[in-house]
Amino acid sequence: MATVIVVTSGKGGVGKTTTSASFATGLAQRGYRTAVIDFDVGLRNLDLIMGCERRVVYDFINVINNEANLNQALIRDKRVENLYILPASQTRDKEALTKEGVEKILNELKQSFDYIVCDSPAGIERGALMSLYFADEALVVTNPEVSSVRDSDRILGILASRSRRAEQGDEPVKEHLVLARYAPERADRGDMLGVDDVLEILGISLLGVIPESPTVLQSSNAGVPVILEEGSDAGAAYSDLVDRFLGKNLPHRFLVTQKKGFLKRLFGGN
């Protein structure tokens, strides 16, 4: 049976789409058939981050409205096998997302996929609610900053009360924390919240810490999920995150300030 995972945060600009793209890519790289759906109807971005914006013919809303079938709308990723993208419509708004329509598409995807990743829009309105309603698990993306943490807390409350699992009294949605844009040296200086502060406020398990990295911006502009940037901190962190999600017990990296070695200090390397 396929697992539906929502990537959500409440606040905008914290790295939901970046996380969705890398997480889905990572699952597919490890051999799982994975579909990633952009729920941000009207503000379509996932296709850009995934580098498939020039191959969009039909979208999510077309399928909901029976104007196209799912196979016509799914875009197969060129780099990674088993990975498919269902883009959002740029010309419609969130009202086009109906509970019945979303359920129909998810049920159809569940027939042939192992994981379905739902990239939530920011906010707590219809688009966000629809993206989390059918979720089995949730990646809550947070930045080490108080307003982001509070919005994540809000989303956790909604997951616990307004998801289908909550409404039907099933086992609750499994919640994972993804702490993105983390800069250990700034946390050490007290400029941003530390990992422990965030964990203490939100009280859910930590799936991964993604370090602040210029590679994230470069790769999203290039349309490459950052997990494919081997050798970058952020890519490695996402890779660990996927392994941890699949049950591997890996220690968290990038939590402490990298001390410059003696030679580096001597010769001013960076």
Next chain:
Amino acid sequence: MLLQSSPLASEEPPPFELKGSLFTLTVLYLFKLDRVAIERHLTEKIKQAPGFFNNTPVVIDLEGLHESRDGVDFIALYELLKGCGMVPVGIRNGNPKLQAVARLAGLPLLPESRSTSPARKPEQRIAEPVSTRGLIVSHPVRSGQQIYAPNGDLIILGTVSAGAEIMADGHVHVYGLLRGRAQAGMKGDLEARIFCQGLEAELISIAGRYRVSEQIGSDDWGKAAQIHLADDRLIIDHLAR
């Protein structure tokens, strides 16, 4: 709303002033214009509570009245209500024809009430809630969630996040950190208290007396505490851990 005209220097102070004020009035929802039935029901009500309608001003609501075509004899209705101790002061709703008749009878038309809920049928009664058992919440209360325990205590077995609101008519217990807003004694119970394992609240309130986070001293911040009222002031006492 003061409509006092400024007196000229040479004039006496004015003999009156006009001010707006709000009153709570009894509304009589009329469903049927059956004088005999109205009289019988009113007599019965008075028997149950003698003196209840002692010169009580009432507003007659005509929305539920369907036999409007025959018109309403407001004079007769007025006398009937007056005879039972009520003083009709105006009407509400009804069609323009009824309203015109009422005006002739000296009853002004009052604006419609803002609530759109239809008048309760006379035979319906609100069940008096009797449960005084507490409400137990075993999950953390997240930002944006609101939990109210009517007629009893509220017990939270986890942390109450900033941006969450918990309320009870009785006591509030938090077996975790209290970071949101907590209100005890919502219906005015001055004996209600708030208990928490760590006080970092945005607001604490008992029977309407409140303190915001800024007014909680640093000595009390983060401590296990109970909050109660003494001489109408909120008192924070530490609890031994």
